[in-house]
């Protein structure tokens with residue numbers, strides 16, 4: 001039992017590290033894109049349809065590349081950014097970039113759900129575009145945003161297991177090295193249980209907060 | 217106060233052009249409660265929304281206090297909009313903000329200090345008669361209460377003009393009456409100029425000093441309400457007055473039956 005713990009705990013922490021930082025960076029990259037998609041829409045506040053469709057296409061292309069291939073393509077970038085292509089730090093780079101377009105779409109769809117009349121009321125009161133983004137769009141869409149980010153985290157948990165196999169470490173890596181290559185079924189089972197729990201807890205927490213702050 | 221000159225606006229949808237405004241000329245003086253009536257699709261909302269440039273007119277001028285608002289740049293427009301507020305049929309309150317925060321919103325975006333905002337919000341809630349609701353969220357309020365919040369929000373930055381787009385159309389008759397009384401009181405006490413559009417004749421009858429009738433993107437008659445109503449010229453107004461009478465008779469009949 002303690003042997004399993006000794007193996008699993010560091011891997012679990014590595015996974016946590018990958019998930020937390022990848023989520024953070026993917027939001028940092030993806031959320032502004034999502035906001036821009038909403039504003040630049042032909043019915044949005046900034047109306048820049050050309051740029052909107054260019055960015056939309058880039059996002060679609062990125063999202064249509066299978067994740068495992070995207071990671072292989074992006075790992076070299078890790079060498080440039082974090083100086084290595086191995087380990088949890090290295091995995092954060094492709095994970096963040098791969099999840100960013102997803103975040104962009106999630107943010108876009110949550111913000112597009114905001115009642116047009118409310119936005120119009122803010123415009124009629126003399127609000128500027130940044131004020132509308134932060135005080136109206138994000139605030140009104142917060143429950144949807146939280147659910148979207150939850151979905152992103154769940155995806156990143158899955159992705160991180162794949163990234164682990166290619167050299168990121170973490171639970172996925174452990175499952176393959178011990179569970180698959182060394183026929184340690186017990187470790188395989190433990191890793192699967194941990195992943196299930198991680199997803200379950202994430203989803204429940206997300207649902208709880210989304211519901212709690214929704215006043216509609 | 218407001219002078220509209222030859223205002224035109226058309227919409228292009230799938231190659232089909234709808235002329236929503238076909239050259240509107242209109243003068244609205246300070247302190248008036250100006251009603252614009254007309255059938256559905258006549259262009260009432262389009263006209264009203266041009267007055268704060270929620271819609272951009274294609275041609276024409278809108279002179280407000282001596283300045284053509286259609287020539288404003290973005291910053292001038294935002295400043296102007298703080299002087300001209302709007303209330304809506306469906307209230308359009310921030311659903312994830314409570315009453316206090318909703319009323320504070322225009323004050324925050326105008327960059328006021330916390331202390332001032334606090335004082336002003338309480339003052340406004342008192343004016344519209346919902347001091348006790350400041351912590352409630354819009355979903356827990358009745359239609360009339362929501363419109364009171366919207367009115368408080370609209371008044372926050374001391375506008376000179378209030379635009380009302382079917383502001384009572386989602387309310388029951390009694391609540392409608394109360395909101396209209398409030399608007400009339402604001403008109404009297406604050407000297408607020410009110411421009412409202414409606415298809416309810418009772419609304420016009422109750423609070424408007426002046427009225428304009430629209431048909432298919434044009435103003436077909438206009439003037440002091442009592443005079444216009446005494447000798448209606450347009451088909452629309454005659455029909456409206458008739459149906460209003462019809463309703464009154466019907467109500468009398470029902471009341472007698474009870």
Ligand SMILES: Nc1ncnc2c1ncn2[C@@H]1O[C@H](COP(=O)(O)OP(=O)(O)OP(=O)(O)O)[C@@H](O)[C@H]1O
Pocket residue numbers: 227228229234235236254255256257258259260261262263415
């Ligand atoms: N955003 C828009 N896009 C396309 N056409 C529009 C738009 N807004 C209004 N129109 C058209 O312009 C005309 C005038 O519409 P408007 O909403 O001003 O009428 P209204 O008098 O307010 O009607 P209602 O009483 O139904 O609110 C209508 O033919 C309408 O279909």
Ligand SMILES: [Mg+2]
Pocket residue numbers: 260261262
């Ligand atoms: Mg209308």
